[in-house]
Each structure stands twice: as C-alpha cells, then as structure tokens.
Amino acid sequence: QVQLVESGGGVVQPGRSLRLSCVASGFPFRGYAMHWVRRAPGKGPEWVGVIWADGSNKYYGDSVKGRFTISRDNSKNTVYLQMNSLRAEDTAFYYCARDRWNSAELDYWGQGTLVTVSS
Amino acid sequence: EIVVTQSPATLYVSPGERATLSCRASQSVSSDLAWYQQKPGQAPRLLIYAASTRATGIPARFSGSGSGTEFTLTISSLQSEDFAVYYCQQYNNWPPITFGQGTRLEIK
Numbered sequence: 001q002v003q004l005v006e007s008g009g010g011v012v013q014p015g016r017s018l019r020l021s022c023v024a025s026g027f028p029f030r031g032y033a034m035h036w037v038r039r040a041p042g043k044g045p046e047w048v049g050v051i052w053a054d055g056s057n058k059y060y061g062d063s064v065k066g067r068f069t070i071s072r073d074n075s076k077n078t079v080y081l082q083m084n085s086l087r088a089e090d091t092a093f094y095y096c097a098r099d100r101w102n103s104a105e106l107d108y109w110g111q112g113t114l115v116t117v118s119s
Numbered sequence: 120e121i122v123v124t125q126s127p128a129t130l131y132v133s134p135g136e137r138a139t140l141s142c143r144a145s146q147s148v149s150s151d152l153a154w155y156q157q158k159p160g161q162a163p164r165l166l167i168y169a170a171s172t173r174a175t176g177i178p179a180r181f182s183g184s185g186s187g188t189e190f191t192l193t194i195s196s197l198q199s200e201d202f203a204v205y206y207c208q209q210y211n212n213w214p215p216i217t218f219g220q221g222t223r224l225e226i227k
Contacts, residue, residue, distance in 0.1 A: 026155075033143070033215075037218075042221055043220065044125075044206060044218045046216070046218065047216040047218070050214065052120075059214040060214075061214075062120075080182070095162070097163075100165075100168065104208075104213045104216050105153050105168040105169075106155075106165060106208075106219055107165045107168075107175075108162075109162040109163045109164070111160070111162045112162070115213065
C-alpha cells in the first residue's frame, strides 16, 4: 500500500535551517509529482510547493519562495524540503503528499512532522 | 491568489443524519476543487476531486457538487467515523493551490 513517512521536524531557533525528508513506498515514486503542505495550529492547510516527477520543475508558495527548496532523489524514493531563514510563522505540521496525476489532486499524504521555530 | 472560504466553521449533526458543508471560491475555479477529511493525528484523506468524483475507496455516502465559485460536500447518513475536520482545496490554473480554513463536524 502507498506510504509516505516524513521525518526531520523539531525545535529550531529563528534564522536557522532544517531539512525534512519524506520516504515513499508502495508505488512507482519516480512517476509522480510530490507536494509539501503545512498546517499551522488553528489554521487551514497552506501549500508550500511541488516538485515534478523528474525534478525538472519546482514551484513554491509566496510565503516560502526564496527560503525553502524542494528536491528529490528518485533512487531513494525520497523527497526533501530544505528550510532556511526560518521564522516563527513557519511553525506548523509539514506534510508530503502525492499528486494524483500532475493535477494538484493530492491522493496520499503522510502523517506529518512538526516544526517549531522558537528561541 | 484565489481565496477559499468554508462554512460553517463547526457543524453539529446527529449520527444517521445528513451533513452539508459549503465551500466558496473568490473567483471561478471551474470544477477544480477537492475535499479532504482529517482526523486528529492522522494523515489527510482525499475524498472528492474534480468537484464531484469520489476518490478510490471512498463510500458512496460522500458526494460533492458545484462548479464555478460555490461547492458542497454532502454526507448522506453520518457514521461515527465521519466526525472529523473537512477541508476544500482549489487548484484552478495552479500554482498556487489554496485551501479553506476547514469545517469541524461534531456529534450533536
């Protein structure tokens, strides 16, 4: 069955960096675009960004553009989220999600990893 | 950016009754709208995409309707496992993708 497992969350000081990982299994990973979505406490989800199946294209939400970078290693079935210059407002659960058909319909999600930005 | 607004914020419904959740987009998104369910500590689950198509394995009691700016998720006969938070998401001419703030469905 399809599984997505995020890791790498934790407590980090403002201005520092953190890298999240999402390991996929149960489907041909190299054939699917992958998204990152976050949800801050008490708020609705916010789209972070997407990476195409072959890594050729990446797009980001305005609030993270220039600070966050998505990458993937198809040989390891893993997608990454490099987060730099972290701010308090980046505190959230971070989820990776599979794109059903390059359609932005997110058909499988991981359980999420919590990032807390605090001094 | 297209703003998506859900209503109500919290909906109280008795088991076995019908629940109707609403989602409004700030401009037309055609039928590019999805619905998700999330329970505490669990991954979000895709219920509906393209406004009215049920995702794989989703029971027939879940249905979606609407187009343009007004959308509805209907759960025809609530089961105990349906009490959760529901989010809608638009993906017209993405990126970006935007989500609503959610409707919490609670037992009456």
